[in-house]
Amino acid sequence: MAETPSNSDSSAEEKAKIKYVDLYEAENKIYTRKITGFYQAIRRYTGLPLIAGYLLLPWLMIEGHPAVLFDLPERKFHILWLTFWPQDFMLLAWLLIISAFSLFTVTVMFGRVWCGFTCPQTVWTLMFISVEHFFEGDRNKQIKLDKQGWSLEKILRKGGKHTVWVLIALITGLTFVGYFVPIRELISGLIPHQNATTGMLVVDAHPAAIFWTIFFTGMTYLNAGWLREQVCKYMCPYARFQSVMYDKDTLAVHYDASRGETRGPRKMKEDPKQKGLGDCIDCSWCVQVCPVDIDIRDGLQFECINCGLCVDACNAVMDKMEYPRGLIRFASEDELENGKTKFFRPRLFGYALGVVLMIGAFIGAIIIRTPLSVDVARDRGARLYRISNDQVQNVYTVKINNMSQEAHEYDIQVSGDYPFRLHHYMEVELEAGEVFTIPLRVSVERAQLDVEKTDLTFKITSKTDPLLTATEESPFIGPAVKSK
Template sequence: MSERDRIKTVDDSPEAQGPISLYAKRKRIQVKSISGRFQRIRDFSIISTMGLYLALPWIRWDGQQAVLFDLPNRQFHIFGLTLWPQDFLFLSWALIIAAFALFFFTVLAGRVYCGYVCPQTTWTRFFQWIEQLFEGDRHSRMKMDEAPWSMSKLLRRGSKHVLWLALAFLTGLTFVGYFSPITDLTVRIFSVEWGGWELFWVGFFTVATYMNAGFMREQVCLYMCPYARFQSVMFDRETLIVSYDEDRGEPRGRGSKKRNQEPQAVEKGDCIDCGLCVQVCPTGIDIRDGLQYECITCAACIDACDDVMDHIDKPRGLIRYTTENALEGKESRVLRPRLIGYGIVLLAMATLFMATLYNRVPLQVDVLRDRNQLFRVASSGRVENVYRLEILNKGQDAHRYTLSLEGPEGLRMENRTEFTIQPGQHLSLPVTVSYDPYEVEMQSSTIWFSVRSLNDPDLEKQHESRFITPRR
């Protein structure tokens, strides 16, 4: 085989002999501030999300913290509702509902969660507002990056970082305040009485918030968040996404609003290639390149482009929320079987969850039989079965309960039938049930133990068990 017929598998050119680096230095994204209808919605959502997060631990309900996850005592207090480890089903249920809600909104409008309510987006937005307060808008910040250090630059940058750290510390303090009473936690700041775990978690979330929202920003969305990777699985051609209308915008060209009215003007699209859609993007992408996984559907490019279209007397919507089918001129249906199916499942699960939670009885009764023997015969001749009742008061008030037995006639309980249980207290109550075989004939049968509150007649719980008799 001749030299010319050989397949060249290795590039031995001089350019290929140098070291190959897989690392690309990050280019810092300076986002230009923009106003518009979608940004007003986004700001309202972000401020509401942050306000709710910071305010919830401080709300009082029936004399105690409204939302408190008391891990040492294994109690979750949520606006008068107390959940225990035995209520783990509700937590699992809530997480499944949240997952279906994420699927529903992703199928409907892509990564709208990322753009409007995601914690990373929320905190980054607040950090950007602080940055803009001290360093100005995009061009001012870019000039400051290139300018040498001076007293003015030091003061501006230093003040920014002080406020960043303050907000990050408030974030960490609030997070720990969901697990430790926040009023007591705040008071103990000044007396330096925090425990080791409190100090660790406040510090951890302070540093994490400071780094993620202050420095990493879009890097979290691009490389750390798994949602950006599997979102495309839930997309279809009817999903509302932020898109650039290429048929209308191309070919691009700079010029005034009268550029196409000149006699010998070359027909151009509506896009004047101003680049504002790129400057306002928090992840630094160009939406005109098509759908990209980096897009968080924040619609900042829509507001920027609409503002430009207003200035050049062109109709809005060059960049807009639309579907792939609509861009291609095909019929588009937002309401489609897949979306309706997710909606029905989500509505059904949420309705059942709320109904079950509303009808939940804050009392748990478990009946355990004596494992050593099925029955025993007492010295008096009575046949006895021994049980142990595990009773848990899952409410927030003390209750006096009465215990009753339902079963065949002739059975009776040998133990106390009234007792008081404090809120959150667990009572292990031994119970003996017996009958006299010389008075009645009895066969093995089902019985029910009923525990009812004397303070609240509607608070009642029954548990089924089995009474065993000797075989005749």
């Protein structure tokens, strides 16, 4: 009769399988192998337009302002042909919700393709890695260069790499600040010039603009040049909650263990089945190209950003060995187990439907959005109301916000269940983007007011554009009505 292993033996085996990681241990430098392929080309075609758009949008002028400008001092946010104000905060909130649900939808379907192809951290990191390959060569040359002593060649290669890194980081930092300060003013303000009075070199840029330019330049250099994969592993929260959105039909980078095992080297055109081997030749190219330094053959891991570089590397090896491609590929767990993936499933349909409905509602809100707002506050002084000449009077503070890009002359009217009228009223002319506050006194005959509290409606209408109108309600308070 076979002996059953004791509990102590089984627990010892389980402990032996546990991999302990010291979070405070210094990370070893990752040397990535340069690779070409289908997914690398996709990244180029998606990354370059994103980089170009990021760099060019602050320079593009629309109706006298940059295409995208978040003007914090003026509290105006220009996005293409639209201008948003703090009163439009709800639209911004909805836009963020739509972005989040879109990200959830894409993740349920294709896994972390955002991280692998369009995330700025990934795009800028791969850009810095490309510069590193240009100056220091591919993986083996980089390892050799780092091991050798300092020489003129090493100084020139390292110096050239870091110079270009700083230049890219500076352009990135300037562009980012250019979304908050007009970039032409920013750059001209950063150029030193001689003061006519003191003769000293000075710059006209605001100290805050200088600080944030230096800050984002330094953070870009640090994140893309040095931290790299550590941002994805330890700093980005998306890597942690991605498992909540994954299901058995989510497409992600997988290693087909049923086809690849058992691993082992072999000669070209040698039948692996005769040696009891799978298609994996254990070349470790999939590990050498990985920007986060994981072995995809160990299964799905939270560090994996689905960049597809290991797929390109493995396909290149399979082509050389004249094996079918797809040993490492984008696939689902269902496909690996059952041979097929369910693309239409309730969870994905629910996310997609929610995104479509929210986008439709958002576009509708933008179309019907009125570039005029009004806030009315009733005076809450010691006296809630005033009685003068048999009239009950309330005082209000009306704030009109002309969010239009043109000047308008506005007419103010009041209405309610009683014959209210305005005192000392004058028409208001506001410039484009102007916010104007005016105190108004509203009265009604005391004999006609038979309630203690009623609602009053203020209506603001442009005299040149009757469709440009806004309304706001506020209470009107009167004396207590004596019971008969």
